[in-house]
Amino acid sequence: MKILIVEDNQRLRRSMLEYTRAEGCVADSASDGEEGLYKAMNWDYDLILLDVMMPKIDGWEMLRQIREQKDTPVILVTARDQIDDRVRGLDDGADDYLVKPFEMRELMARIRANLRRVENSPKPCLKAGDIVVNTVKRQAYFKDESVELTAREYTLLEMFMYKQNEVLSREYIYDHLFDESDETVSNMLEVYVYKLRSKFGKDSIQTRRGLGYVFMPDS
Amino acid sequence: MIRSIRSQAQLYYGSLVVALMVLILIGFNYYERFVRLRTLDEQISEQLALARPLMFGGPEDRRLPPKKEDRDFEFRRPDRGRPPPPEEFNIPRKPRPPKPRKETEASLFRESEQGEDVIEKLVQNDYYVIGFQPNREQLFRSENAPDARIPFAKKRDRENFQRWSGDYREAIQFGPGRGYLLVGTDASRLHEGLNRLMLNLTLACFALTGVILALGWVLIGRALRPIDQITKVAQSICEGDSSRRIDTKSIRNELGPLGKILNTTFDRLVRSVRQQIRITADASHELRTPVSVILADCDLALRKESSAERKQEALELCRETALHMKRLIESLTQMARWDSSSEILNKERCDLSQIAEQTAKMFTSLAEEKDIEVVLETMPCIILCDPLAIKQTLANLISNAIHYNKPSGKVTIRTRRIGKSNMVEIEDTGVGIASEDLPKIFERFYRVDKAREIEEGHSGLGLSISKAIVEAHGGSIEAYSQKGIGTRFVVQLP
Known part of the structure; x- marks a missing residue:
């Protein structure tokens, strides 16, 4: 999953970025509202973590502008703990509200919960044919046996599980697999697809020439 | 209920009013009784004068006591305090006649038609008359006279006096050697009239007291209404509505x-x-x-x-x-x-320019490190202030001036005395503050440049603290700035 962290405090931003990346998220960051809005509008994020009190454009305004064009889930992460602020944030279109100080575990749980809600699969375990993915433990099972996956492989598998039987373009997958700091060559994607095929069956991921890949675990 | 000021005041002055009313009633009662009795006694005396011939004869000496020169006896009150000297007793001043000269005349008159008319007239007027011999034996009496009249006590011998005998008021006249004449009347009507009057008066007093108390209640209520209002306002503030x-x-x-x-x-x-x-x-x-x-x-x-x-x-x-x-x-x-509060200030007389110089010295190394020139243009300003607090304020402003300065910039510190006020100016050639930020810089936690907050260790309270210190001294602090050219802070102290 690909998330955007908009936070003006440099240290907090760095720690959040590191933590979410360590948890397998593909995370980009922005240090102020302007940059955040630009990134949110120009890339497709699965989720945006948004601070409210920021220079240039504040969180409220950013949320309003995002909601004019996009449905990307937004979690407000802010020091404003008043009920009025929470109500305002949620009513303005935020999906969740997290008050600082928070623990990273909780933030991750909220990120996962919001993603499940978007993907319409409230259960933490995703099932497709013989493949089971526990999104909390970040563990995949094939025919009831656990499968060793690298973080990238898992991220790709989870993305395929959420988007079963959908054609995913190479750009989409690429965007959601690598963050802005990754400098990978474009054929890395083929390598990961190859590895997943070798672990879950050759036909689980099919190539649609010129369009992208489709995950069809049942075939 | 007695706990309210209104009831207490009502109680106090109500008791006062009631006591006053009772006093007035009692006083009036006595006065009225006295006046009525006097009138009655006068009336009885008149009747007595009418009846006098019955006992003492001719109408010519109707008035009693007779004039001194006409008197044939010594009219004396018993001198209780001082007994007369014994030798006086022995001197017979006038020989007492062995028999009352006019007794026959009186008895004649009594039995005459004229005498009967007198008695009848007395009886018609609701008076009775009784005559006594000197030995207190009844000589005659009118029919309406009450029975068994005890004439009088022995000690009141030889006296003219009025007395109560039960409900009857009587006047008694003494004729030496001739006996006593008693005229009386039933005085119960006097009591009745008085009692009725007093009852009416008491009722009126009650009504008046009621009116006074009611009026007092209203008036006290009016006077105390503000207390009610004050209580209500205080209560609502106590309950959290601070707007009232x-x-x-x-x-x-x-x-x-x-x-x-x-x-x-x-x-x-x-x-x-x-x-x-x-x-x-x-x-x-x-x-x-x-x-x-x-x-x-x-x-x-x-x-x-x-x-x-x-x-x-x-x-x-x-x-x-x-x-x-x-x-x-x-x-x-x-x-x-x-x-x-401003009470924590340790005020003493000190030179503002010296404080400024000392503070500026603290920043010499920092200024050198950042290649910033610190210029002092001071003149002595003796003021009454807390030197440590003022030093803190200046240090804050100078530190800001150095931090937000351009490389190889300049910080100018001036002290001046204009009229009664003393000024410290700290001017820098730094980045300046945008006009929209300028009014907010003294607000708590307001930062013009948010990104620098933690890196430079600023709490966002420096200017607020400076302002609080200056205001505790009764002074003011103002900032003037132009973006890109510099900022000037002016501290004014009394």
Whole structure:
């Protein structure tokens, strides 16, 4: 999953970025509202973590502008703990509200919960044919046996599980697999697809020439 | 109920009114009784004069006591205090006639038609008449006379007097050697009349007291209405509605000034509570972000896969953030201190220019490091101030002037005396403050450049504290700035 962290405090931003990346998220960051809005509008994020009190454009305004064009889930992460602020944030279109100080575990749980809600699969375990993915433990099972996956492989598998039987373009997958700091060559994607095929069956991921890949675990 | 001022006042002055009424009633009763008795006695005397011939003969000496020269006896009150000298007893002043000269005349008159007319007239007038011989034997009596009249006590011998005999009022006249004449009347009508009058009067007094009390109740209520209002306002403030105030315009007694004082007190209380709430909210808000940083760093460091270097780095970050929090807390405490009152100032006479020079010296190394020239243009200004607090203010302003300066910039510190006020100016050639930010820079936690907050260890309270200190001295602080050219802070002290 690909998330955007908009936070003006440099240290907090760095720690959040590191933590979410360590948890397998593909995370980009922005240090102020302007940059955040630009990134949110120009890339497709699965989720945006948004601070409210920021220079240039504040969180409220950013949320309003995002909601004019996009449905990307937004979690407000802010020091404003008043009920009025929470109500305002949620009513303005935020999906969740997290008050600082928070623990990273909780933030991750909220990120996962919001993603499940978007993907319409409230259960933490995703099932497709013989493949089971526990999104909390970040563990995949094939025919009831656990499968060793690298973080990238898992991220790709989870993305395929959420988007079963959908054609995913190479750009989409690429965007959601690598963050802005990754400098990978474009054929890395083929390598990961190859590895997943070798672990879950050759036909689980099919190539649609010129369009992208489709995950069809049942075939 | 007795606990209210209204009831208490009512009780006090009500008792007073009732006591006064009772006193008036009693006094009036006695007075009226006295007046009526006198009138009655006069009437009886008149009747007695009428009846006199029955006992003492001819109408020629009707008046009693007779004039001194006409008197044939010595009319004397018994001299109880001083007995007459014994020799006087032995001197017979006038030989007493052995028989009353006019007795026959009187008895003749009594038995005559004229005498009967007199008695009849007396009886018609509701009087009775009784005659006694000197030996107290009844000589004659009218028919309406009550029975068994005991004439009089022996000690009242030889006296003319009035007396009560039961409900009857009687007048007795003594004729020496001739006996006693008693004229009386039933005085119960006098009592009845008096009693009726007193009853009516008492009822009227009751009614009057009632009216006075009711009027008093209303008037006291009116006078005390402000208390009610004050209580209600105080109550609503106590319950959290801080917007209500006492309407002092409608209060015309001494509760008006009290109301004003209370209103001022309420204003100050509300302001200080609001300030306190704001400080708490600001503080908690400001502390949230560093705590988040610490938590996030710790969470990261505690991950299994994080390297030893990362853990070390996280620890250092945590320490740095905690230090920032410490500074923040110190600033907040100081802020609260300066906000609370000006009593903590240790005022003494000192030279403002010297304070400025000493403060500037503290920043020599920092200024050199940043290649900034610090210029002092001071003139002596003796003022009464807390030198440490003023030093802190100036240090804050100079530190800002150096930090936000351009490389190889200039900081000018001036002290001046204009009229009664003393001024310190701190001017820099720095980045300046945008005009939209300028009014807000003295607000708590307001930062023009947000990104620099933690890096430079600024709490966002420096200018607020400076302002609080200057205001505690009764002075003012103002900022003038032009973006890109520089900023000038002017501190004015009395």
